[in-house]
Amino acid sequence: MRRLLFAVLPLLALAGPARAEDRFFAYDPANDAARLMTRGITLRAERGLFGAVRAERLFSTVGAGSAGLVSDTLPDGTRGVLPDGSEESNVYRIEAEGNGAALGRVLCPGASTVWLVMGRIRPTRDLTIHAVGQGAGGQVLLCRTMAYHYRGEWAVPPGRPPTDPGAPPPL
Numbered sequence: 670m671r672r673l674l675f676a677v678l679p680l681l682a683l684a685g686p687a688r689a690e691d692r693f694f695a696y697d698p699a700n701d702a703a704r705l706m707t708r709g710i711t712l713r714a715e716r717g718l719f720g721a722v723r724a725e726r727l728f729s730t731v732g733a734g735s736a737g738l739v740s741d742t743l744p745d746g747t748r749g750v751l752p753d754g755s756e757e758s759n760v761y762r763i764e765a766e767g768n769g770a771a772l773g774r775v776l777c778p779g780a781s782t783v784w785l786v787m788g789r790i791r792p793t794r795d796l797t798i799h800a801v802g803q804g805a806g807g808q809v810l811l812c813r814t815m816a817y818h819y820r821g822e823w824a825v826p827p828g829r830p831p832t833d834p835g836a837p838p839p840l
Contacts, residue, residue, distance in 0.1 A: 690716050691825045695730060696796055696817030703815035706776060710817065714790050722790040724761055736769035738762070743784060743801065747809035751799055757788045777802025777812035792822050
């Protein structure tokens with residue numbers, strides 16, 4: 670193992686400084702739940718050093734609202750609330766700050782904590798998001814499943830803070 674590490678380190682040094690980058694992924698609604706709840710979303714995601722993508726913020730494509738997303742896990746044994754055959758496994762808790770609390774109330778009325786369980790964020794791939802909420806009694810329930818069609822991806826424009834996605838790419 671050490672030999673491999675010592676062999677790879679010089680190659681990484683020659684490759685120059687690697688860094689993560691912020692990207693935006695836009696999606697159009699593909700089912701009634703997505704049209705009713707969000708009418709389209711843009712995700713700000715960080716692409717890591719080895720290509721992994723982690724969602725950081727969800728923006729309403731047609732409105733001014735946004736909510737922070739924190740990588741999380743569902744409470745023990747609650748993956749069973751997802752529909753049979755669902756392969757989505759990336760879990761993000763909606764932060765309560767800003768518009769996050771309002772988004773959580775809309776997606777899962779009465780829930781104290783709301784998670785979004787989604788598939789991998791990849792270019793040209795559609796996305797399914799399950800909204801899962803935990804009620805006051807501690808029970809975890811599937812609130813709704815939203816399907817989205819991939820619309821486009823772009824990098825954070827130079828000089829613009831990564832909190833402002835700008836307009837999604839044209840169709």
